[in-house]
Amino acid sequence: MDFDLSEEQRLLKESIDRLMRDRYGFEQRKVYARQPDGWSRELWRQYADLGLLGLPFDPQYGGFGGGPVETMILMEAFGKALVLDPYFATVILAGGCIRIAGSEAQKTALLPKIAEGKLLGAFAHSERDSRYDLADVQTTARKDGAGWVLDGEKTVVIHGDCADKLIVSARVSGGPRDEDGIGLFVVDGKAAGVSRKGYPTQDSLRAADIALKGVKIAAGDVLGEPGKAYAHIERVAQSAIASLCAEAVGGMQEMLDITVEYLKTRQQFGVPIGSFQALQHRAVDMLVATEQARSMAMFAAMMIDEKDPVERSKAISACKVHIGKSARYVGQQSIQLHGAIGMTQEYKVGHYFIRSTMIEMLFGDTDHHLAALAKAGGLIAPASAA
Amino acid sequence: MDLRFTPEEIALRDEVRAFCKTAQPESIRRKLILGQHLAREDYVTWQRILDAKGWGAPHWPREWGGKGWSAVQLYIFNEELQRAPALLPDLHNTGQVGPVIIAFGTEKQKRRFLPRIRNLDYWFCQGFSEPGAGSDLASLKTSAVRDGDDYVVNGEKTWTTYAHMADWMFALVRTDPTAKKQKGISYLLIDLKTPGVTIRPIITMGGVHRINEVFLDNVRVPVENRIGEDNRGWEYAKYLMGNSRTNVVRLGLARAHVERAKQLATHVMVNGTPLSENERFREKLAAVEIELKAIEITIMRIVAERMKNPGYQQDPKSSILKLKASELHQIATEILLEVAGPLAMPAQPEFLELETDLSIGPGWAASAAPTYFMNRSWTIAGGSSEIQRNIIAKRILGL
Numbered sequence: 001m002d003f004d005l006s007e008e009q010r011l012l013k014e015s016i017d018r019l020m021r022d023r024y025g026f027e028q029r030k031v032y033a034r035q036p037d038g039w040s041r042e043l044w045r046q047y048a049d050l051g052l053l054g055l056p057f058d059p060q061y062g063g064f065g066g067g068p069v070e071t072m073i074l075m076e077a078f079g080k081a082l083v084l085d086p087y088f089a090t091v092i093l094a095g096g097c098i099r100i101a102g103s104e105a106q107k108t109a110l111l112p113k114i115a116e117g118k119l120l121g122a123f124a125h126s127e128r129d130s131r132y133d134l135a136d137v138q139t140t141a142r143k144d145g146a147g148w149v150l151d152g153e154k155t156v157v158i159h160g161d162c163a164d165k166l167i168v169s170a171r172v173s174g175g176p177r178d179e180d181g182i183g184l185f186v187v188d189g190k191a192a193g194v195s196r197k198g199y200p201t202q203d204s205l206r207a208a209d210i211a212l213k214g215v216k217i218a219a220g221d222v223l224g225e226p227g228k229a230y231a232h233i234e235r236v237a238q239s240a241i242a243s244l245c246a247e248a249v250g251g252m253q254e255m256l257d258i259t260v261e262y263l264k265t266r267q268q269f270g271v272p273i274g275s276f277q278a279l280q281h282r283a284v285d286m287l288v289a290t291e292q293a294r295s296m297a298m299f300a301a302m303m304i305d306e307k308d309p310v311e312r313s314k315a316i317s318a319c320k321v322h323i324g325k326s327a328r329y330v331g332q333q334s335i336q337l338h339g340a341i342g343m344t345q346e347y348k349v350g351h352y353f354i355r356s357t358m359i360e361m362l363f364g365d366t367d368h369h370l371a372a373l374a375k376a377g378g379l380i381a382p383a384s385a386a
Numbered sequence: 387m388d389l390r391f392t393p394e395e396i397a398l399r400d401e402v403r404a405f406c407k408t409a410q411p412e413s414i415r416r417k418l419i420l421g422q423h424l425a426r427e428d429y430v431t432w433q434r435i436l437d438a439k440g441w442g443a444p445h446w447p448r449e450w451g452g453k454g455w456s457a458v459q460l461y462i463f464n465e466e467l468q469r470a471p472a473l474l475p476d477l478h479n480t481g482q483v484g485p486v487i488i489a490f491g492t493e494k495q496k497r498r499f500l501p502r503i504r505n506l507d508y509w510f511c512q513g514f515s516e517p518g519a520g521s522d523l524a525s526l527k528t529s530a531v532r533d534g535d536d537y538v539v540n541g542e543k544t545w546t547t548y549a550h551m552a553d554w555m556f557a558l559v560r561t562d563p564t565a566k567k568q569k570g571i572s573y574l575l576i577d578l579k580t581p582g583v584t585i586r587p588i589i590t591m592g593g594v595h596r597i598n599e600v601f602l603d604n605v606r607v608p609v610e611n612r613i614g615e616d617n618r619g620w621e622y623a624k625y626l627m628g629n630s631r632t633n634v635v636r637l638g639l640a641r642a643h644v645e646r647a648k649q650l651a652t653h654v655m656v657n658g659t660p661l662s663e664n665e666r667f668r669e670k671l672a673a674v675e676i677e678l679k680a681i682e683i684t685i686m687r688i689v690a691e692r693m694k695n696p697g698y699q700q701d702p703k704s705s706i707l708k709l710k711a712s713e714l715h716q717i718a719t720e721i722l723l724e725v726a727g728p729l730a731m732p733a734q735p736e737f738l739e740l741e742t743d744l745s746i747g748p749g750w751a752a753s754a755a756p757t758y759f760m761n762r763s764w765t766i767a768g769g770s771s772e773i774q775r776n777i778i779a780k781r782i783l784g785l
């Protein structure tokens with residue numbers, strides 16, 4: 001058992017923390033949000049220079065060769081800073097699809113470009129009625145000579161507005177919710193038949209609804225075996241959840257810190273309100289929830305590489321449930337303990353609350369994962385009969 | 387960062403597991419599974435089996451018969467005993483008075499008490515709480531007045547766990563009534579056979595006798611049974627509180643309760659299908675299992691941190707564990723009670739006290755309600771949840 005970061009990981013953490021401190025203050029973030037993409041291209045280049053955009057990729061693809069712990073370190077720092085950049089969409093999701101499902105040629109062609117900051121990606125998977133069911137794909141892929149033709153609509157594709165390449169899931173065969181029969185396709189954002197409607201999301205990120213009408217795909221742009229992509233999608237979703245857990249923990253820690261600071265400075269009845277036991281105990285429960293969530297984010301990072309798919313999936317569901325509940329608790333309390341000021345847009349804490357609310361909705365909410373875990377038999381095996 | 391146990395740690399776990407299987411008398415194991423009450427001899431027998439193996443107080447230094455185990459090793463050991471299930475070395479003895487004697491006792495005290503604590507020749511109970519001093523422990527009033535080579539002790543201790551089984555009591559007493567609260571307290575070891583000691587049972591909900599009142603009426607305690615210096619007892623007691631909370635969480639027990647609830651739920655039918663198949667029940671359990679997993683990792687994080695600074699120390703983070711783990715203990719027994727349902731309703735003290743072998747309904751259901759009642763104490767004893775929150779607010783959050 002070892003909870004220490006390696007020397008390399010410690011240096012990584014220091015450099016990311018320093019970058020966030022210098023470049024991602026709350027006021028600077030407002031400036032980035034007003035840029036045309038809703039984030040800073042200049043900072044993106046800096047991420048590339050620091051090797052962050054290839055963090056989870058193997059060095060042979062121009063990556064840093066980092067594992068789940070490195071991603072956890074980075075996402076926690078991003079959560080603290082409330083970053084707006086398309087890192088999750090490009091590196092974790094699109095990069096994850098290519099890394100996990102792609103051929104040697106595809107990885108060689110695409111991953112170095114992502115790592116260099118020259119290619120933005122997005123994962124066009126969710127649809128209007130799919131909610132949290134990863135197998136619910138109604139967009140179709142029809143064989144067309146050696147290639148394919150895609151038709152359908154994807155909704156709330158995170159950073160789908162600016163992506164150079166979309167990784168689109170589409171049904172090759174089978175019924176609308178079958179795990180079997182789903183394919184993953186690399187689609188150029190500007191390809192004929194692709195129309196995108198971009199918009200901001202509640203948390204000041206960007207997303208797009210994307211219509212695909214007779215979009216032609218070359219045979220070389222299919223990731224993995226067409227029809228067998230479900231297992232890949234599941235793995236990408238699991239890495240996505242692990243990174244969201246880390247991001248949420250960063251946000252929770254920040255909400256806790258801001259709130260405790262406020263309790264110490266805000267005066268009412270002639271004393272700091274932090275002297276009131278009712279508020280102290282609430283703040284303590286926020287701390288406990290944050291620490292427990294941190295433990296679960298570590299557990300998620302550890303279980304991403306678990307070989308047993310059932311154990312892995314149960315563990316990741318458990319983490320998402322915990323993070324969902326605890327982030328909701330910490331978020332709601334941080335607003336409550338601030339009182340009216342916490343409700344305002346100019347004050348920081350509400351932005352964290354909003355982001356953590358959105359995180360709960362990504363890749364399965366608390367109820368979804370609790371049901372999945374319960375169905376799979378939970379984390380603890382029954383005692384053997386006495 | 388690697389959250390898995392090392393091969394050495396796994397080897398220790400397997401060794402403890404195998405030892406419990408072969409060395410624990412079946413009669414004790416059976417009582418633990420059924421929630422029946424253990425006799426004094428059961429505790430002593432098992433403690434001596436452990437001690438013979440060198441595990442009577444494995445976290446003590448080797449020179450005092452321990453193994454010098456780290457916090458991680460102790461954690462693994464405790465977890466395995468609880469899963470067996472087997473009794474843990476009594477916390478008040480090997481976890482509290484022992485370490486205080488090791489840290490602050492004289493050579494003579496160490497030689498006299500430590501070996502006897504390890505094998506339960508001397509069973510100590512804790513004399514801290516008083517009728518007027520609960521959460522506000524430092525307001526305790528039991529007085530000790532110096533008279534030659536003795537103290538004369540007068541007062542009343544209460545909620546004293548296992549005083550009726552114990553030989554000795556480690557007590558906080560007021561030696562300087564003029565000093566500020568915490569400053570005038572001393573730490574005495576009191577032989578319970580001394581004239582003037584009266585122990586009266588307190589029966590808790592469900593008819594259980596575990597705690598007692600202890601009246602001290604002109605009890606003469608030799609000065610040589612004082613630990614450390616006069617009026618510094620509060621420091622000595624406080625010194626191990628943060629420490630003992632890591633061990634006090636006893637999460638393995640909550641985990642064992644959940645494992646057991648899951649197994650029993652396969653036998654309990656709801657509308658013709660096993661309760662274990664019921665969706666609502668499964669989700670409720672899953673939610674508890676998630677919390678358990680989180681606290682398990684949190685404990686290991688805190689334990690690992692402590693490993694870097696060996697030796698006993700106060701760590702306010704241990705309050706997080708106490709707070710969370712005690713709630714989980716309660717929830718786990720709550721679930722066991724729900725599994726039993728109406729089968730838990732018959733009151734069967736004779737079965738639990740082993741005055742009869744026969745239970746009304748299945749034996750496992752007889753202790754479900756009393757255990758649930760008794761476990762309400764988890765969030766009260768050893769510093770209530772509210773006190774833990776006060777500690778965290780002050781010492782971690784700086785409020």
